[in-house]
Amino acid sequence: MRRLCIMLVFVLVGTAACQQGAPGNRTLAGAGLGALGGAGIGALFGNDANDRRTNALIGAGVGALAGGAAGAYMDQQEAQMRQQLAGSGVNVQRQGDAINLSLPGNVTFATDSAQIQPQFQPTLNSLAQTLRQYERTVIDIAGHTDSTGSPTYNQQLSERRAAAVANYLAGQGINPGRIIHGGFGESRPVATNQTPAGRQANRRVDIQVRPFTG
Numbered sequence: 001m002r003r004l005c006i007m008l009v010f011v012l013v014g015t016a017a018c019q020q021g022a023p024g025n026r027t028l029a030g031a032g033l034g035a036l037g038g039a040g041i042g043a044l045f046g047n048d049a050n051d052r053r054t055n056a057l058i059g060a061g062v063g064a065l066a067g068g069a070a071g072a073y074m075d076q077q078e079a080q081m082r083q084q085l086a087g088s089g090v091n092v093q094r095q096g097d098a099i100n101l102s103l104p105g106n107v108t109f110a111t112d113s114a115q116i117q118p119q120f121q122p123t124l125n126s127l128a129q130t131l132r133q134y135e136r137t138v139i140d141i142a143g144h145t146d147s148t149g150s151p152t153y154n155q156q157l158s159e160r161r162a163a164a165v166a167n168y169l170a171g172q173g174i175n176p177g178r179i180i181h182g183g184f185g186e187s188r189p190v191a192t193n194q195t196p197a198g199r200q201a202n203r204r205v206d207i208q209v210r211p212f213t214g
Contacts, residue, residue, distance in 0.1 A: 053138060056177030057212055064214030065136050070097045074211055077134040084126040098210045101127070103165070105145075105203030114160035116168055124165070128172035131209070139174070140208045141166050141181035144188050146199035151185055158183030165205050178212075 065073055074097050081099060082092050091102040108120050116124065131139065143162035145154040159182060166181040191198035 053177060053180055065211045070211035080130050088123040098208050101207040103205040106200055108205060109161060114164045116164055124168055128169050128174055131174050136212050137209050138212050139179045142206045143183040144202060144204050145186050146202040147186045147193040155183055155185035158185045161205055
């Protein structure tokens with residue numbers, strides 16, 4: 001039931017984004033978070049989770065950005081992320097006021113593992129540096145897998161990988177109250193699962209960074 005509800009929300013969000021003609025939307029043939037539209041991954045994790053995060057940030061004294069200031073704030077953050085993540089294998093996309101990052105699974109994790117590979121840790125350290133500097137943002141982290149293996153196992157693996165990235169960032173000084181994480185197993189392919197290249201593209205962790213507007 002939970003997966004069905006999530007998929008229904010995904011369809012509705014994607015349909016709305018297409019109808020609005022939001023700039024930067026991508027189809028499922030592309031990579032990254034474009035198909036989620038401007039609502040963000042957090043919308044798929046539920047209102048309760050977002051409400052808890054909002055309350056945590058307000059309690060921590062993190063001020064919300066005014067609508068007019070959010071764009072410039074995210075422009076600066078995007079420029080810094082692109083510079084720091086250049087050549088890392090992380091795909092950076094801008095969609096409205098959101099910054100979408102796709103961490104390729106073959107670089108981030110070993111096969112069938114949720115332990116972040118040591119060689120990728122410097123990349124996450126650079127990302128954490130920017131996220132610490134721009135603290136008035138919220139961070140949504142989603143794990144994904146290819147279709148190899150059972151759906152239940154893939155769901156669990158995607159959740160563990162998202163949690164690993166979330167915990168790593170928190171360990172680098174990011175306020176955990178800013179972060180929501182979860183997994184979507186094999187249900188969010190961005191490429192065909194019929195080829196090795198397609199399966200590799202589907203094994204990923206997506207991060208969406210959005211301004212905290214209260």
